[in-house]
Amino acid sequence: MGNNLISVNNVSVNFDYQENFISKKQKIHAVNNINIKIQKGSFFGLVGESGSGKTTLGRAILGANKISSGNVIFHDDERDYDLTNMNKQDLKEYRKKAQLIFQDPYAALSPRMTVRDIIAEPLEVMKITNSRQETDERVRDIAAKCRLNIEHLRRFPHAFSGGQRQRISIARALVSNPKFIVADESVAALDVSIQADILNLLKQLQTELNLTYLFISHDLSVVAHVCDVVAVMYLGHIVEMGPSRQLFKNPKHSYTKALLSSIPSIDPEKRSEAIELKGEIPSALHPPPGCVFRTRCPNPGIDCKGGEIKMGLTEVEPGHWVDQCCAL
């Protein structure tokens, strides 16, 4: 598959939902018919509002969520892994190659373990190293790359600031020498200065260690700064996707436009240029038929109102895909 590390093909993830035990079972359509290719060495951004399915898709790619239909292929150097069709051995190997960095640097770290033990744990659980000495070496090596010093390794996580804790989580995710990292809101809980530090670190590690990222965030300014490709999700669908500069400069879909205009500008003279979206995101239990955005779209066409338009991406310029509605 040439330059791609990950291919997501027609992936949907549904969850069963039952309000109480007498009511009938319903389906939550968390992720619908997603197609993405993540190139080796790319910083792939996934943006969208709360509940749009970002985490669900990220977890599906990590093999941590059941995929209801479609498949995900991980193209390793020697072979492909089909996530919907892996035996135990494959799964074990895949776990080393694909890792998650959590959002909350406070909740993610066990308070009773030293930093050294926290970082070493994946090596021990996955039986990657053969001796304590080897483990220590790898821990020290990755800690240094994440700018933690040997002093730090002996301490407990409560003694650290938010930024340092996030560096500990990153070191832990990277210690097994993965190729692919899902960073799910990894800077959302941090102050801007610490955020800048962590984003720079992720970038630097990417080149140093040949990493490919799926970077999930609801902060478009952050995504615009670090990602080279971006996909915009709304209610389980990708509505627009493309090279990030192109997409941010020339958004096509009504939702992307509204989302971009809602970012509070840091210039006090540019006030309230937001395209105000009425109402809220519909429930994933009952997504509107046709275009999922039509209940909030500021300027729907006649066809879209009736729900006759089918969702589906069209390529409008090389690599820039837009849900067919507004693009046409």
Next chain:
Amino acid sequence: MSHLLEVKNLDVKFDTDEGRITAVENISLSVDQGEVLGIVGESGSGKSVTAKSIMKLNPGNTSYNEDAEIILDNENVLQFTSKQDLKKIRGGKVSMIFQEPMASFAPAIKIGAQMVEQLLIHKKINKDEAKSISINMLKRVGIADAEKRFNQYAFELSGGMRQRAMIAMALSTMPKLLLADEPTTALDVTIQAQVINLIKDIIKEYQMGVIFITHDLGVIAQVADHVAVMYLGSVVEKGPVNEILKNPKHPYTKGLLQALPDINNLDAPLSPIPGNIPSPLDRPTGCVFRTRCPHHNPEGKDGKIEMKLIEVEPGHWVDQCGIKCGQNG
């Protein structure tokens, strides 16, 4: 004209097991009617503590300095001790809204019942009047089916709706001063834009004064008339929003702006402020920012320069750093 609110030389200290913490030191701020004062600063800089002082909501381990004054409507709030007086600043003349609306609502009481109860405490009106004021306020903040929502519990509403309901409750008593502590931080951007516009409309309509706390400089740029930048319990710079964001003087304000990803300037590198915020237990003497400041001179570094705001342009105050430390980089 005297200000609606004037905070003068406020220190707030907490007694803890590890010692006495200075959470806020020597802060002076003012808010006029119809004006929004934004307070911005990183986590732990003392934003919430400052706001809570105005309602005397800080817990029992708090001490204020004797020469501090918080003058609201010509009365010093810090002297208030009677129930009657405290009522005035807790839901009477002052209301507060939070990041997490569930903090404002008791989980087991319907939204309407809470609004009515609050109104009956603060206004001389009967239950029916209180009900109609409440429903009108819910409508005013853009809640569809206000009559229905009136009879629901907070947890039954979506995040954005809950935020609106909280704003409605805070405004129903017609406070003169609204304290908004990160009211949009937990919201999605499109909902945040709605709530910001709502708050701005309401301020204009009712001419209240507002303190708007956030760590987001973009939100500040959108809502505030004046801004105070806080670091480790001190205001290091304050002034008109345009001045502060376009012509920042203090190294900390500049640092915050340089760390911020700006979607309109994607080529700008993200530059973190070096080092970490010291613990409030080891608050630096002299200039609080000196352990992280890229510009300090030896005098500043040794802590020999006292914190003191100096007016550099009309209404634009900066800690004397730039002047005394000499390297206003």
